[in-house]
Amino acid sequence: MLMPTTPIPGFLRSDGRKGIRNLVAVAYLVECAHHVAREIAWPLRDRGVHLIGFPGCYPNAYAERILQRVCTHPNVGAALLVSLGCESFDRQELLRTILTSGRPASSLVIQETGGTAAAVREGRQWLEQALHQIESCPRAAMGVEELVVGTICGGSDATSGLTANPSAGRANDLLVQSGATAIFENTGELIGCEQFVAARAATAALGREIIACVEKAARYYVTLGHASFAPGNAEGGLTTIEEKSLGAYCKTGKSTIAGLIKPGDIPPRGGLYLLDVVPDGPVRFGFPNIADVAEIVELIACGCHATLFTTGRGSVSGSAIAPVIKICANPETYRRMSADMDVNAGRILEGHATLDEVGREIFELVLAVAAGRPTASESLGHQEFLLTYKSFQPIGPDCLPGGEHSP
């Protein structure tokens, strides 16, 4: 039985989407512009200015698409692009995309502006004006059904699959029952339970797509000679990738899987979606996601307003652009690192709460965070962002039964 909830005071963007934060993104378009972008953003980091970017000088369609999606994310009110000037990144196209969405945006080319000091000065001036402009962003009541929430697990141990992941699964069930969109990811951590996942697909054809995408992940990781498995996972009591997968799988809950999407695809309607994060084609650029933060960025590019992050070992990561809600699986870790955690799911293991109670607590916390309550990682100033090279083909027609995603 779902309780009626108070409306979330969303930020209404010109493109009709609603955000739960009102931020300015400062994006460097090559590592050579990172320092200047950081100098511009740093003094204003407590006023909702977030630093994001892409380090590579070589072109990459995936990275360009992800930055377009992140800069036009509903939590973003304005964006400043910081370019060195000679990198491959198509800054004109990114700028056009942001301006077309109705957001204030500008690009600052360091080589044209006259070097570091001049660029920093000009960038800060622009930011002051942008911060003033976005203050007048109209507010609009936002229902639970308009929320998009991602789930990842990181720094997993043997308790993750017992407490935090199944609790997150229950929270995702409540979100989906309320009409919201829930996205889970990391097909490399579905290796060993692909049949269970596929059996929950909305159609048999989608189930076959899911199995094919987990097989792709397995091939990818076999080529790399390394599963999505860190030494700390083993030290925390996880023995094999299939054990880690089954524990991770619990975070998906029980809902029907409505679709299979790729980074940057925005789900067309509420429901539970699987995000395929493993690139298509031959292995080209190394590990699919080199760290947890890269997965959060992809979820944000799919429109996630917030991300549930379950951890047993104890991750401190947050994220730029969208709040991260940290759910700690291990009661011993929680006692050591409670200031970094939003939810103590470890108490389930000690008999002080049930999975259903913690699932409900997570669901209610999502609503409170959407209404403006800062998460632990937000309060601690975490604004991690990580974007590297990948290549993807568009999803096939069987991946979204009953409707197209936004182009």
Add this chain to the structure above:
Amino acid sequence: MSQLIIASEQTDRRLLRLAPDDNVGVVAATIEAGQTLLLAGRPLRFLDRVPLGQKVALVPIAAGEKVRKYGAPIGSAKEPIQPGQHVHTHNLQSDYLPTYTREVPSSQ
């Protein structure tokens, strides 16, 4: 009658069998070697220390046999495993991809 059955099937709350056909259980607290916990009314003596959240063999497991947790296989036994033994990287391996630990060089 039903009360008798419940009493005879009592399991220590620190020992969890996640699915009925699992051959390993997990512990909700660190259990020291030599401790005995009830599993469905029968004593299970721990042969090894098993840290919080980790796996213990509930029944004899043959070398090569699938190890089951959450009702699903999580790999195969590398050697015979006795009830009460800690189940981890020393006696269990993936059927998919090798597990990398700090002790094993990645270039092996």
